[in-house]
Amino acid sequence: MVEEPADNPYVRDPDTSFAPVDDLDAATAREQVRRLREAIEYHDYRYYVANDPVIADRTYDALFDRLAELEAAFDLDDERSPTRRVGGEPLDGLETVEHVVPLLSLQSSGDAAEIREFDRRIREAVGDVTYSAEPKFDGFSIEVVYEDGVFERAVTRGDGEEGEDVSANVRTVGSVPLHLRDAPEFLAVRGEVYMPRSGFQALNERRIERGEDPFANPRNAAAGTVRLLDPSTVADRPLDVFFYDVIETSATLSSQREAFDLLRELGFRVNDETTLVEDVEAVLDYRDRLMAARDDLEYEIDGVVAKVDDFEARERLGSTARHPRWAFAYKFPARTGETTVERIVVQVGRTGKLTPVALLDPVDLQGVTISRATLHNAAQVRDLGVHEGAAVRIERAGDVIPEVVEVVDDDAGEAFEMPGTCPVCDGPVVEEGEHHYCTNASCPAQLRRSLQHFCSRDAMDVEGIGEAAADRLVEAGLVESLADLYALDVADLAALDGWGERSAENLLAELERSKTVDLGTFVYALGIRHVGTERARALAAAFSLDELLDASVDDLLAVEDVGPEVAEAVVSYFDAEANVETVERLLDAGVDPERRDRGDELDGLTVVFTGSVPGYTRSELSELLETHGANVTSSVSGETDFLVVGENPGRRKRERADEEGVETLDPTDFEERILSRL
Known part of the structure; x- marks a missing residue:
């Protein structure tokens, strides 16, 4: 448990009748800011983690407002300040970050026989064990890293190897500590972001009142919120976190129980239902008890997790490529x-x-x-x-x-049949395996998403058209196909709610700039199913735009990494008259997709990235290097020439590079030895 700060006047019965800011000198302001931050961090812990606040909400608000006022007046902003919880400027995108260690999934089943078999294998391998029994939260998993006790970053689980950097958003969650007292030099923890049931219902009520679609369930609401590009919006939503694992630390731990003790001592929110049990039958009893109680909980769970408590036993048991052999998720049956x-x-x-x-x-x-x-x-x-x-x-x-x-x-009612045309736009429908698709990219049901994708950074890179702007343009009837973007004018845009002449002019300038684009980016921007950035570049290298419009399935199958599903999707897209018309209108509007020849300056070079390189997204770097002949891969092997180690790198790729004797480059070396050749 976090100890109460000593001799801090803002902890117990604080006096909130502050002196005017103009009467303070810089030294006095800095000291008051230090004490306010210390006190507010403690009050956050008491409110969000301990559920036992020691001051009233209005008193907390007065302390918080005073801190924000002093930081602004004396230029004392700090990333560790509690005022960062209110959010910040919108993000351009979410960078990909490698995890400290891979975040593996768990073996799972709702069959008691399978968890008993899991227990039998455990005891055959390491003898008698004690299990840590924990709720299996139905939320959104994250990794949070601290260095010298300071919040460094938060990363989504992603594919287990890499995830998206959501630090700015997770920083706004009150139960996430921004600063740890007496912390290990390095600490990486795993937690589950969730939306409390009561908060979820209140949020949906507000969305419905504003005419917005409600979220389907708390899990989707939490996951979608964490990945938003506007931290200020995240700060307004009711998110919370339970922490349940120490992934890696410079401290010495020998068991899951010690890990939980450390988390609690440092001020992390740990679920009270976690406990130690002696055998698998006790795990079954624990699961039955939580299943009976889950409707009364403020958070969603869909099972329980049994973990071998002793870390030495875990080491002996090891892991497969997908999951640890020392943990098992015992799922609840579906309702x-x-x-x-x-x-x-x-x-x-x-x-x-x-x-x-x-x-x-x-x-x-x-x-x-x-x-x-x-x-x-x-x-x-x-x-x-x-x-x-x-x-x-x-x-x-x-x-x-x-x-x-x-x-x-x-x-014996009439059998159901899928429609032959789209029920929204009457466009042609194609069957791909078990699924049916409307091939008209201008279908109103698809248009909002298509518009947002077309303008995204890896596509046409039109700044100013995110989800909200795309919705407004479609709802106002200003955009009925992608080509309509280039027919917009200042008067139409300035008339939209929340827009003005300056923002309208800025958007039109962005659209004008986007007209010069390479063919691979243009193909990706069209949003053809199964065609991501790499396949789009491969198609652009193999065909001109006219050739691609007329390409057959056999023509497309001759391109590396293009299989039958992708080839059918491309042909279906350009078989739709509305899509061809959209492409022709884009060209008529001045969009000029240039087919760039693949250079040979980096021919034969294989490069892997870990961490972020300042000034570039991962996609931009991959496109740049591949355009000049290099091969950019996601994993290090004996064939890799260089591992580029940027900011916030992961450990696994660096260790693999050491094992394989692969040379590593920092961003400066990368600039001098590779980018300078272009």
């Missing part, structure tokens, strides 16, 4: 209920995917009223035999998303 399918409608997603949705006679499922459920695709509808009027059993898959799992009473 179920029975009701009747009133109608089946087809929903068009932002990528053009058509998804059948069952509209249900509302049924209460563990306190939640369910009125619609996904049917995933036509094949599932056919296999289940679902049709209008059928009695069905539904489950909340993953404990959240409703889906139809069984027909329990079939009255």
Whole structure:
């Protein structure tokens, strides 16, 4: 538990009748700021972690406002200041960061026999063990790193090897310490960001009142919020965190229990339901107890986790490539209920995917009223035999998303069939495997997402059109296809809510600048399914734009890394008359996709990056080097020529480079030895 600061006048019954700022000298202001920060950090701990505040909310607000006032008046801003919790300027994007160590997933099952088998293997390998039994949170996993007790960065789990840097957003969460007292020199911890049930309901009520779509569930709300590009918006949303693992530290720990003790001592929020149990039968009892109590909890859980407590035993057990052998997630069964399918409608997603949705006679499922459920695709509808009027059993898959799992009473109604044209725009629909897609990129159901993608940094790089701006342009009827962007004028834009002449002029200047673009970037910007930045560059290297428009499946299959699914998607895209018209209108508007020849200055060179290189995104560097003949890969091997080590690098790639004898370059060396050759 965090100790109360000694001799700090802002901890107990603070006097908030402050002297005017103009009466303070710089030294007095700095000292008051130091004490205010110390006190506010303690009050944050008491409120968010200990759930036992010692001052009233209005007193806290007065202390916080005074701190912000002094920081502004005396230019005393600091990244560690509690005032950073209110957010900051919008971000350009989320950089990719390598994890300190890989964040592995867990073995999981809802079958008691499987966790008993897990226990048998454990005892055969290392003998009797004690388990740490913990709730399995249904939220969003993050890694948080501290150096010398100072919050350094927060990273999403991503693919387990790398994640997105969400430091600016996680910094706004009150239960995340920004400064640790008496902390180890290095500490990396893992936590679960979640949205409390009460906060989730209140947030959805506000969204509905503003005419916005409500979030589907707390997990999606938490995950979407953490990855926003506006920290100020994140600060206004009710996020919280439970910390449950010490990933790596310079301190000495021998067990999970000691790790939890350290987390609590340093002021991290640890769940009170964590406990030690002696055997697997006690884990089963623990799971049954939490399953019975979960509806009364303020946070979502979808099972429990059993971890071998002793770290030495964990070392002996080791890990597979995907999961540790010393931990197991024992999942809760999905919640179920029975009701009747009133109608089946087809929903068009932002990528053009058509998804059948069952509209249900509302049924209460563990306190939640369910009125619609996904049917995933036509094949599932056919296999289940679902049709209008059928009695069905539904489950909340993953404990959240409703889906139809069984027909329990079939009255032989008319079989469901997917539409031959898009139900939103009447555009052509193509079938790809089990899925159906609308191929019209100007379909209103897809347009918002397509517009945002087209203007994104790795695409046309039009600053000023994010999610909110894309929504406004479509809702106002100013953009009905991507080509309409280049027909916008100042008067139309300035008339939109929140816009003015200056912002309108800035956007038009951005659009004008974007007209000169390389062909690979332009192809990626079109948003063709399965065509990411690397495949777009490969297509641009193999075809001119005219050739690509007329390419057959066989032509496309001749390009490296283009398989049947990608080839079919490209052909389907350019077979749609509306898409070809959009491309022609973009060209008529002055967009000039240049086919850049691949240079040979770096021919044969293989480069890997870890950490960020100032002034570039990872995508920009990859494109730059590959345009000049280099091969940029994601992992270090004996074939790698250089590992570029930027800011906030991961450890694993550096260790691999040492093992393979691969030369490492810092950003300065990279500039001098590689970029200078271009």
